[in-house]
Amino acid sequence: MKTNVLYCGDNLEIMDKFIEPETIDLIYIDPPFFSGKTYEVIFGDTGEKRAFEDRWKGGEYHYINWLSARIAKMREMLKPTGSFYIHLDWHIVHYMKVELDRIFSSDNFLNEIIWHYRRWSGTAEHFLRMHDNILLYAKQAGKQKFNPLYTPYTPKSLARKQHYHTRIKGDEVYVTSVSPKGVKENDVWSIPIINSQAKERLGYPTQKPEKLLERIILASSNPGDIVADFFCGCGTALAVAQMLGRRWLGCDVSPTALKLVKQRLEKCGATNVEMVNVPKTTEEIKSMKPFEFQNYVIDLIQGTHTPKLVGDYGIDGYTLFHHDPVQVKQQEHVGRPDMQKFESAIRRERKSKGYFFALGFTKQAHDEVARAKMEDGLEIELVKVQDLVSAEQPPTFL
DSSP states (O other), X not given: OOOSEEEESOHHHHHHHHOOTTOEEEEEEOOOOSSOEEEEEEETTTTEXXXXXXXXXXXXXXXXXXXXXXXXXXXHHEEEEEEEEEEEXXXXXXHHHHHHHHHHOGGGEEEEEEEEXXXXXXXXXXXXXXXXXXXXXXXXXXXXXXXXXXXXXXXXXXXHHHHXXXXXXXXXXXXOOOOXXXXXXXXXXXXXXXXXXXTTOOOOTTOOOHHHXXXXXXXXXXXXXXXXXXXXXXXXXXXXXXXXXXXXXXXXXXXXXXXXXXXXXXXXXXXXXXXXXXXXXXXXXXXSOHHHHHHHHHHXXXXXXXXXXXXXXTOOEEOTTTOOEEEEEOOSOBOHHHHHHHXXXXXXXXXXXXXXEESOXXXXXHHHHHHIIIIIOOEEEEEEHHHHHHSSSOOOOO
């Protein structure tokens, strides 16, 4: 099976189409929590606008059914020696534990791991929530790969252990062995969240620390094994797998997120990272969410995204070198009013040229562009996204 691959799309469809059963050693997933939040952030150093939805209008049972169907398919992908980790929080973990016992059988449940952390928090009328839940299941309990992990003793703890392990009988002193590895790891992991200055921080709102994934991957896989994350987000599990000498594959619905993951993996030493199923046809492009459509187009022309979260005044990005304004609309009938707004945005930027990308333009839009060039000296290039995508070599708009 091919590894070092990033798949774009619904993971249920991706598994049906591309992944062979019983080929994966370890699956870790961090699905969108049932929290009712929508995240919008500036991503990394690029100032790219991202939005991440975590909303389920159908309620918890809609979420449970949606997620359970995917987990059942993931179980099929695991080798008999494989392990499955799912990262959840208090909103839904109690519901999903019941579902997972059904999917994997309760006999294959191994641990509920508590990831404990500290963070700044406002006042609350209850105890502060400072942990996530990670449920661990084996494909077949007793056959799973497992490498015990150890926490080293502190010098004081080691001295105390040696004292307790010392026995005196007459003139003889006996010292029973104390493991140099330390104490075996338990199911409560105190690992700090990613601080605002950490090198690994990418700006993804639910990004997990590499130390957390390192512990999971070391415990349940060996070098050369295949690690999969079917909700790979910003790619922490894949990056850690790469650094630990594992093969990997990832999946996410967001082409924009996968671009970031690819860059991250290449920084970790991955070569020949392949991206599969990225939207290319007109129908695929039309079905993209608006923020993904905008990011996809600007990435496609090798442009830069506007650094502003809101109030961009009709400018979504800029061309690479000349820094000409770019506007993107996921519409098929962009007309004169949109052109006039973009003209005003170009003037505010003190520029004489701009690029407008959309699914289609009306005759009135073309007429307005011609008028603006003749009377005001403003040059606006109208580009249909379908033509841009279908080109063998998408042009770079300098």
